[in-house]
Amino acid sequence: MSPFFYLLYVSSETHKMSISEIEEMASSAKKKNFKLDVTGLLIRKTKGFIQYLEGDKTTITELYEEILRDKRHHSLVVIDKGYTTHRKFAKWSMLLKYVTKEEIQAIEAIRNKSAKYRKKENWGNLEAVLEVIKNYQN
Numbered sequence: 001m002s003p004f005f006y007l008l009y010v011s012s013e014t015h016k017m018s019i020s021e022i023e024e025m026a027s028s029a030k031k032k033n034f035k036l037d038v039t040g041l042l043i044r045k046t047k048g049f050i051q052y053l054e055g056d057k058t059t060i061t062e063l064y065e066e067i068l069r070d071k072r073h074h075s076l077v078v079i080d081k082g083y084t085t086h087r088k089f090a091k092w093s094m095l096l097k098y099v100t101k102e103e104i105q106a107i108e109a110i111r112n113k114s115a116k117y118r119k120k121e122n123w124g125n126l127e128a129v130l131e132v133i134k135n136y137q138n
């Protein structure tokens, strides 16, 4: 059996959160995730979030239930979940990204043009980000 469980969901913001509120939330999430050996990605999109969590199944399930009850967002929808042999965000307790559709298009345009960008150390990770966003942003 694959050792890691992952869960991807989207949600809507209850009130428009400021950058400092988001950074504060992400910073305490990072600390707690580190203790729980949870890694992942938190995308702030227009009026909501996309979050990808990976780790031990029971840990992720319990954490998601906690996140589900958080009043800062609502209408959570699990888009994908399952098992994986490798973490996509092994280096990140919770990588925070702010994205717009225009930004994604710009990043992809650079990537297609330049071999240099394809070789960047972090590219594997960014590619994972793009994969998640591309498939699930609406």
Ligand SMILES: Cc1cc2nc3c(=O)[nH]c(=O)nc-3n(C[C@H](O)[C@H](O)[C@H](O)COP(=O)(O)O)c2cc1C
Pocket: 011, 025, 028, 029, 030, 032, 033, 042, 049, 051, 063, 066, 067, 068, 070, 072, 073, 094
């Ligand atoms: C969009 C969103 C994403 C969140 N992501 C995480 C997370 O990855 N890890 C985490 O511990 N808390 C996360 N939280 C916060 C939890 O809902 C909850 O506030 C926190 O786990 C409470 O931790 P504590 O009671 O142990 O301090 C998130 C909240 C929101 C609104």
